[in-house]
Amino acid sequence: MRIKSGIEGFDTLVEGGLLQGRQYLLSGTPGSGKSTFGVQFLAAGALLGEIGAYVALSENIGTLVEDMLRYNPQIDDMIKTKKLFFIDLGPTINYGEYDEMSSLITPDYVQQSGDSLVNQPPTPFSVFKEVENQIKQFGIKRLVIDSLSSIRFASKDIASEERSISRFIRNLKTLGCTTILLSELTNPDAYTIEQFASHGVIFLHNFMDKQGSMVRGLQIIKMRGTKHDCEMRAIEFSDKGIKVGKLLKK
Numbered sequence: 001m002r003i004k005s006g007i008e009g010f011d012t013l014v015e016g017g018l019l020q021g022r023q024y025l026l027s028g029t030p031g032s033g034k035s036t037f038g039v040q041f042l043a044a045g046a047l048l049g050e051i052g053a054y055v056a057l058s059e060n061i062g063t064l065v066e067d068m069l070r071y072n073p074q075i076d077d078m079i080k081t082k083k084l085f086f087i088d089l090g091p092t093i094n095y096g097e098y099d100e101m102s103s104l105i106t107p108d109y110v111q112q113s114g115d116s117l118v119n120q121p122p123t124p125f126s127v128f129k130e131v132e133n134q135i136k137q138f139g140i141k142r143l144v145i146d147s148l149s150s151i152r153f154a155s156k157d158i159a160s161e162e163r164s165i166s167r168f169i170r171n172l173k174t175l176g177c178t179t180i181l182l183s184e185l186t187n188p189d190a191y192t193i194e195q196f197a198s199h200g201v202i203f204l205h206n207f208m209d210k211q212g213s214m215v216r217g218l219q220i221i222k223m224r225g226t227k228h229d230c231e232m233r234a235i236e237f238s239d240k241g242i243k244v245g246k247l248l249k250k
């Protein structure tokens with residue numbers, strides 16, 4: 001079954017929508033529209049009665065919701081009626097009393113405060129367990145995780161990092177949610193384990209053209225089981241969020 005993405009101009013590029021229950025990777029440069037795409041996808045589901053959750057691992061939820069309300073004031077109601085959840089699973093951001101004291105009295109405070117339990121960064125396993133609980137408790141059908149990059153570096157070495165990310169995505173597949181995993185796009189030519197492990201891969205770009213104007217683009221790299229568009233398309237931001245526009249000339 002195909003579900004509506006909530007992004008104007010996108011569904012026609014992928015035979016009518018995303019496949020229900022699959023895991024998609026949305027990888028983009030800074031400020032390219034990853035969070036906006038993710039929230040629009042969840043809000044579109046909430047309107048149809050599909051409960052959605054945005055799991056934030058690095059972004060502050062308060063400011064994210066504030067920004068997204070500008071595009072869609074209905075989000076407020078969706079949160080109140082438990083159709084839309086914003087879940088903060090990031091590490092404790094604020095420095096506490098202990099950090100300040102230890103910076104004065106111990107030279108190796110980074111090691112001490114950084115390793116204390118409360119400051120432990122989220123890992124693929126801890127995030128999966130928490131997400132699994134929330135999905136069961138609230139009947140979540142659409143999920144956005146912001147971002148995979150935040151838990152990518154939780155492992156000691158690259159081999160175990162790749163194993164744990166691949167395992168994380170495989171385990172997410174058992175939960176029955178349609179999931180968009182956000183990730184930072186640093187090198188579009190470097191193939192990552194999450195690109196292979198996901199059912200679909202979408203890139204969001206923003207770059208300067210030769211005239212010095214910002215160009216925003218979307219490109220579908222992979223979409224299993226789908227005849228999809230492969231071109232670079234323009235992304236437009238409006239008062240209602242983002243939409244996919246015309247073909248970008250090469």
Ligand SMILES: Nc1ncnc2c1ncn2[C@@H]1O[C@H](COP(=O)(O)OP(=O)(O)OP(=O)(O)O)[C@@H](O)[C@H]1O
Pocket residue numbers: 028029030031032033034035036037070237238239
């Ligand atoms: N009201 C608005 N109208 C038009 N464009 C906007 C508006 N609000 C934000 N933007 C654009 O959206 C961008 C941020 O989008 P978004 O937060 O979805 O990107 P992101 O890829 O998640 O960013 P990050 O890498 O910081 O997580 C801003 O940098 C700005 O260019």
Ligand SMILES: [Mg+2]
Pocket residue numbers: 034035036059146
């Ligand atoms: Mg973001």
